[in-house]
Amino acid sequence: MNRIQGALEALVERIDTPAPIVLVDVMQENIDRMQAFTARNNLDVRPHVKTHKCVEIARRQVRAGAVGITAGNVGEAEVFAAAGFDDIFLAYPIWPSGTKGRRIRRLAENTRLRVGADNIAAINGLADAMGAEPDRLQVVIEVDCGARRSGAPAEAAGDLALAARNRGLVPAGVFTYPGHGSAGPDARKGAAKDQDTALIAAVRSFNAAGVTAEVVSAGSTPTVEFSTSSVITEIRPGEYVFNDLNNARLGACTEDQIALFVAGTVVSDWIPDQVILDIGTKALGREGSPERGYGGIAGTTAVLSKLNEYHGFLPLPAGGFRPRVGTVLPVVPNHVCPVVVNFEEYIVTDSTGTSLERWPVDARGFLN
Incomplete structure (x- = not known):
């Protein structure tokens, strides 16, 4: 310290x-260290901007090699799209009510936009929001890996992907969040293993439905060290850019x-x-x-x-x-x-x- x-x-x-x-030098070291980790393990990094909510920091992450950014809601995505970011994953099970449907449609016109979904109703709502051009929007199916937050059972991923494709949306892959890895130092590795199990099952479910999961997306900062399974294509850490006492206590x-x-x-x-x-x-x-x-x-x-x-x-x-x-x-x-x-x-x-x-x-x- x-x-x-x-x-x-x-x-x-x-x-x-x-x-x-x-401390910008410490922050840049964190960015570079994560980029080096993903390069060694043949992964893409798509940092979650909810941690910093700052355009300048996201630009540094992309300059270092990030393939795009992860946002937590439509408003965050709009801010970063307006600043020139054109590859955005909205990693949240969006319900396109109110103005969100048309805002998502506008975002999809100018960016490569991926949106999370974990149920049929949301998939149908997103397809309706896209009107005559549903194929502009990519959908990533969220599955639960033990955090007991949002996310469908991994075995249901293929049916959800097929439902998205039948409505004209583009099912891009699957994602999950191993939030239970924050329970303590001994929980990180186990949560990452649970993550792998869920993602493997979800990819198999995609294959059984005749859909290819091009994106297999994992989180998070506490579990990144153990997120090196060959099934994973990208990671979405957020806190790593700054870190905090929780992450230090977790190791x-x-x-x-x-x-x-x-x-x-x-x-x-x-x-x-x-x-x-x-x-x-x-x-x-x-x-x-x-x-x-x-x-x-x-x-x-x-x-x-x-x-x-x-x-x-x-x-x-x-x-x-x-x-x-x-x-x-x-x-x-x-x-x-x-x-x-x-x-x-x-x-x-x-x-x-x-x-x-x-x-x-x-x-x-x-x-x-």
Whole structure:
């Protein structure tokens, strides 16, 4: 964590807190490392932009070799399409209600758009939304691999692909999300194995239906290390670009690979064994628990024990660590994704803290 502390010391007089600080050199190392991993394992990487929601960062990922991007909703896809990204996978089981149908149709006119689906009703809705040109839209069937989120049983994938093809849509392949790999360090490998089992079964189901699964798409940052099965064609990690305490605790990254922290200032110290920071749920979100904390102070064992909307409660561990009022501290979030949506821009520097840029969080607020 020395890189974080060094950068903050150089920046402290030039920023207002709370503020999300991105170490661009660490971030670029993360991007390059993931690209090298996929090259070694004959995989494509399609990073999930929901983590950063920033056009500049996505451009860096594509320049490094990403085949396209993954988005979490139609609004995110629109923001990145408007910025020139023309290969987008909307990895979510979209229901094309309200304005979404025509928005998807417009996106498909100007991009190679893939959309997730896990049921017949959604497939029919997407086909209806595409009107006379359903073949402009590629559908990727989502299957469940044990996370018990969205996703059809793997054995149903072929029937869903066939239903899409019969409606004129293009069934491109299958995807899944091994979210149960975040349960703990020992869960990552098992979740990746579950992912492989589900994807293999889904591809077999496609074959039985007479449909070719050209895309076999896997996630996520915690399980990427083990997502090297020959059945997989691409991976969709998101958090790897910044990393966070959750991934460090899982063993999916080292602390030196964390590229984002939130600078917060000590504003009160009346309680002998505690200080208060100007950083609460409005900045960090609510990820955490009293047992593991709501974010850690880089370079120390101290963690925030409680958050109010604008207050962060920091118990002081034994050993002399007692920051004074006015001290700016680097808070590393448990989960980076909920932090990003709370800010309009990143403060971008490097590990030396000598440079300073501001990059907009372009897709902030786009929730549908």
